[in-house]
Amino acid sequence: MDSARKTALTAGLFYLATFASSIPAVFLLGPVLSDPNYVTSTGNDTSVVWGCLLDLVNAAACVGTAVALFPVVRRQNESLALGFVTSRMFEAAVIAIGVVSLLAVVTLRQTGTSGTDHSSLTAAARALVDVRDWTFLIGPGMVPAINALLLGYLLFRSRLVPRIIPVMGLIGAPLLLISAITTMFGINDQLSVLSAVATLPIFLWELSLGLYLTFKGFKPAAVLTGPDSRPTPPDHH
Secondary structure (H helix, E strand, O other), rough: OOOOHHHHHHHHOOOOOOOHHHHHHHHHHHHHHHOOHHHHHOOOOHHHHHHHHHHHHHHHHHHHHHHHHHHHHOOOHHHHHHHHHHHHHHHHHHHHHHHHHOOOOHHHHHHHHOOOOOOHHHHHEEEHHHHHHHHHHHOOOHHHHHHHHHHHHHHHHHOOOOHHHHHHHHHHHHHHHHHHHHHHHOOOEEHHHHHHHHHHHHHHHHHHHHHHHHHHHHOOOHHHOHHOOOOOOOOOO
């Protein structure tokens, strides 16, 4: 297996890892996200902690996709490639903030606070859950649109993968941004039909990219294109 194939396989597996970790996390985190009285109930802390752990795996895999692809896509435009790495790192950092806020709720439920009534604990816990909701909107809800614009353009230009794959990302990016921004201003809801429609192209873009890179790799002719493949001019001195 040559280095280009290894790079594609690594990036593809990281993309698939984001799905394998983030989807189960949604269900595992359900109790703390949906129950306003979770902090004062018996709770299911094991489920929440596992969900938080999977979210951290998702964050690490997000960074992994960018780091793995950077050596290849920088051949097309190093500034955009670096921007993609940066946006992925920002997405991972925002996810981590949400994880910490939910773990803080678990700590409140387990230890409580001496002399603090239930209403105060519930208010504090709901504030932490609200922090997580905002991180979910900004991280997985908005930043993937920036990722799709940057990486989608690089892959479309380079033809490293079939162009229909980055086209899905380029189409989905503005839809996702519109959905996220309207949600921020209270016009839309994260669980609305608009949000679902706006999320679908980005979901398909990242899933199809992960599958293609894992099982097919980069298109061979395209790997050799770009500034790094140009021969070094002879030295006449």
